[in-house]
Amino acid sequence: MYSEKVMDYFMNPRNMGEIENANGVGLVGNAKCGDIMKLYLDIDDATGIIRDAKFKTFGCGAAVATSSISTEMVIGKTIHEALDITNRSVTEALDGLPPLKIHCSLLAEEAIRSALWDYAQKKGIKIEGLQAPESTDHHHHLNDEE
Amino acid sequence: MIYLDNAATTALRPEVFDTMIEYMRENYANPSSIYQKAGCAKVAMDVAREKIAKAISADHSNEIFFTGSGSESINWAIKSVVNNTTHGKHIITTKVEHPVVLRTCEFLEKQGFDVTYLPVDEFGMVDAQQVEEAILEGTILVAVMMANNEIGTIMPIAEIGEVIAKVNETRERSERILFFTDAIQAVGHIPVDVNALNVDMLALSGHKFYAPKGVGALYVRRGVKLMPLIHGGGQERGRRGGTENVSGIVGMGYAIDLAMAEMEAEITRQTELRDYLITQILEKIPHSRLNGHPIKRLPGNANITFDFIEGEGMLLMLDFNDIAASSGSACTSGSLDPSHVLLAVGLTHEQAHGSLRLSLGKDTTKQELDKLIEVLPNIVERLRQMSPLWEDYQRNSVT
Numbered sequence: 001m002y003s004e005k006v007m008d009y010f011m012n013p014r015n016m017g018e019i020e021n022a023n024g025v026g027l028v029g030n031a032k033c034g035d036i037m038k039l040y041l042d043i044d045d046a047t048g049i050i051r052d053a054k055f056k057t058f059g060c061g062a063a064v065a066t067s068s069i070s071t072e073m074v075i076g077k078t079i080h081e082a083l084d085i086t087n088r089s090v091t092e093a094l095d096g097l098p099p100l101k102i103h104c105s106l107l108a109e110e111a112i113r114s115a116l117w118d119y120a121q122k123k124g125i126k127i128e129g130l131q132a133p134e135s136t137d138h139h140h141h142l143n144d145e146e
Numbered sequence: 147m148i149y150l151d152n153a154a155t156t157a158l159r160p161e162v163f164d165t166m167i168e169y170m171r172e173n174y175a176n177p178s179s180i181y182q183k184a185g186c187a188k189v190a191m192d193v194a195r196e197k198i199a200k201a202i203s204a205d206h207s208n209e210i211f212f213t214g215s216g217s218e219s220i221n222w223a224i225k226s227v228v229n230n231t232t233h234g235k236h237i238i239t240t241k242v243e244h245p246v247v248l249r250t251c252e253f254l255e256k257q258g259f260d261v262t263y264l265p266v267d268e269f270g271m272v273d274a275q276q277v278e279e280a281i282l283e284g285t286i287l288v289a290v291m292m293a294n295n296e297i298g299t300i301m302p303i304a305e306i307g308e309v310i311a312k313v314n315e316t317r318e319r320s321e322r323i324l325f326f327t328d329a330i331q332a333v334g335h336i337p338v339d340v341n342a343l344n345v346d347m348l349a350l351s352g353h354k355f356y357a358p359k360g361v362g363a364l365y366v367r368r369g370v371k372l373m374p375l376i377h378g379g380g381q382e383r384g385r386r387g388g389t390e391n392v393s394g395i396v397g398m399g400y401a402i403d404l405a406m407a408e409m410e411a412e413i414t415r416q417t418e419l420r421d422y423l424i425t426q427i428l429e430k431i432p433h434s435r436l437n438g439h440p441i442k443r444l445p446g447n448a449n450i451t452f453d454f455i456e457g458e459g460m461l462l463m464l465d466f467n468d469i470a471a472s473s474g475s476a477c478t479s480g481s482l483d484p485s486h487v488l489l490a491v492g493l494t495h496e497q498a499h500g501s502l503r504l505s506l507g508k509d510t511t512k513q514e515l516d517k518l519i520e521v522l523p524n525i526v527e528r529l530r531q532m533s534p535l536w537e538d539y540q541r542n543s544v545t
Contacts (some may be wrong), residue, residue: 010462016532027534034456034475034484038534045328056534058496060458060475064532 002061003095009065013071017138023122026114028133029034031108035059039111041074043119048079055111062101065126069093072109079119083129148514150470152354152446152507153295153331159356159404162397166358171391176380176389187392193456194399198363202348202403203327203339209335211364211372211382211457212395216330217246217352218375219364222386223326223347224250227287228259234284240264240272241490242299244292244328248486251289260284268295269439270491274305283315285323292348296474296487297438297505298447300336303327307344320396324370330362330473331444334405335411336369346370352394357401361394416445416506419515424448426519431526436441437488441480445508449474451488454536455529456499463525469518474479474501496535 002010024041036059042052053071057064070090074082078117091097097105114133120126149157169190172379175183192207208519213219224247228237230378239251241263251261261281266270277288288310291299307325314322326347332338333348334355340348349364352358366372378387397464405412420443433453452460457473464471475484475498484498493501504518531535 007462010459011466018537029541031499034499035533038537056532056537058454058499058533058535059456061462063456064459103336103442138485 001098002065003097004099005093005095006062006065009051009068009094010061012065013055014066014070014143015052015054015068016074019054022054024115024119026111026116026118028110028114029059029063031058033072033103035104035107037107037111039062039067039115041072041115041119043079045123048056050074050079050082051128055068059104059107060101061067062097065106066090066104066108067111068098070112079116079127080129082116083114083127084091085109148468148516148517150358150371150471150504150506150510150514152510153360153444153503153505154472155353156356156507156536157227157360157509158397159401160351161355162404165400166393166397173203173392177392178381178389182259183310184187190396190399191390191392194395197399197403198350199365201338201343201406202333202350205341206368209365209368211366211385212390213364213375214268214360214391216328216349216354216362217351218330219330219351219362220244220246221250221365222255222364222373222375224289224374226286226371227256227324227326227347228257229373230371231286233442234282234286235259236282236284237261237287237289238277239289240266240291240301241488242266242270242294242296242328243289244295244330245486247328266490267332268435268491269442270294270299270487271301271439271442272306272310274302274309277306278309278313281323283311287324287326288352289326292327292343293336293444294438294487295331296454296485297449297491298331298443298505299439300332300442302318303343305343305478311344334402335446337409337410340365341369349402349489352398352401355401355405357398358394360392361398363398400402410417412508413445416508416510419506419510419512420445420448422512423506423515424450427459427522430519430523431432434526437491437493444505446510448504450500450504451497451501452526453492453497453500454533454539455500455526456533459501459529459532460500463528464518464521467517467521467525469521472503474503475499 019040020047022040026039038056040054053074055067057067058116087109089109153220177188195210196207198210265470324346327345330351333350346367374385437449457475458537474488488498
């Protein structure tokens with residue numbers, strides 16, 4: 001059901017864990033629907049480059065894999081580059097996801113935005129193109145209506 | 147592979163398969179035809195019908211109607227009752243029925259029927275009194291499963307049957323409440339006696355007791371009207387047209403015979419293994435709990451919730467260790483909601499997501515369970531290390 005890449009990222013998750021002094025933390029999803037993703041970012045204030053990223057996820061194989069690969073995708077990127085990461089690019093990086101699991105990739109995109117929002121709040125800065133995260137489970141409602 | 151998903155399906159018995167092959171290769175005649183070869187097929191089906199009837203203590207073999215699956219049997223039973231009834235529009239069932247029953251009832255609600263979904267206790271059980279209190283003048287059908295497919299709880303069907311029989315004594319014969327039970331997880335595994343249970347209709351499925359997939363049966367008590375499901379030829383006494391799945395039916399007949407012969411010994415053996423498995427898991431893994439009734443449960447069913455983790459991850463890691471099991475998590479149900487059964491017994495959403503169903507079978511050995519018991523604690527631990535819920539829990543329990 002899953003691509004080899006998804007299974008690899010699930011069985012050998014990269015960047016799983018916490019960053020003790022993370023300056024951007026995003027927490028998205030909810031237990032009701034079965035996925036919670038927490039993303040920790042360490043962002044260089046001077047350059048705006050994401051130096052490190054780690055995750056913790058309660059969820060299925062796809063949720064863990066999307067979390068893990070999205071940490072790899074943001075490391076080394078600037079804040080603005082990180083904002084370009086979409087659920088589609090996450091899904092593509094994993095060689096696709098089963099249709100029922102697409103919402104997991106939305107979770108990853110949201111987690112990145114949520115962590116960056118947290119960073120902006122902490123620093124009192126405005127990041128262009130970034131709005132306050134909406135209710136964390138809106139993607140599930142969207143999915144329900146499909 | 148260590149196969150612990152026998153509630154999903156069972157491995158076809160090789161000896162059953164050998165018999166089936168005969169009815170495909172040599173004995174392929176259409177049982178409705180007139181020549182000798184056809185007669186053989188017809189007789190073989192009659193024998194299978196008698197075996198199924200005997201296994202559930204039905205009075206007559208013509209109370210057994212062969213179907214293509216348990217789901218078909220359930221649909222047929224419920225839709226037949228509502229189709230043949232004019233004295234009311236009320237159905238009583240439970241919140242923990244198999245989705246086949248629930249979806250059929252929801253379909254009927256759209257057609258104007260009223261359905262009461264009885265809540266269950268913490269073990270997933272309804273009692274006869276609840277059913278009695280829910281009965282209205284317009285009640286036409288009570289549908290309660292015999293044994294739950296997820297948590298294994300065995301319902302007090304005989305007591306419910308008695309309550310319904312008592313109410314029926316006060317009613318005209320044409321206005322009787324009919325009692326249907328989905329016994330798909332029970333038949334071939336625990337004693338089922340349609341007269342002792344006082345049921346009017348009962349659904350069963352072959353592949354749950356080592357018969358092939360694609361064949362099931364519906365028991366319909368003599369005197370209860372059964373709506374034709376498929377109009378066509380005269381098969382199944384004119385109620386279900388279509389040339390019969392002779393090899394499947396013969397296979398199911400043979401398989402039930404074997405299951406009945408082994409039942410008593412298997413109940414003892416599997417119950418022991420099950421209790422060993424449950425005890426070991428609960429002892430070795432903190433924050434775990436048993437779902438379903440501790441005693442009144444199917445001999446082969448263990449269902450355990452592990453807090454802070456999600457079930458699909460467990461299944462993938464078990465699969466990596468060549469162990470097959472199932473879970474009540476949303477991710478494995480094909481929807482976004484976790485098991486309705488686990489929610490009905492009072493689990494939170496996250497607990498329901500973290501359940502693991504291990505269903506034993508006749509070939510399950512203690513060594514296999516020991517292998518599971520060896521790898522499972524590490525799997526749960528690994529997933530907890532990944533879980534933000536576990537992180538929160540630990541942080542809060544330290545401070």
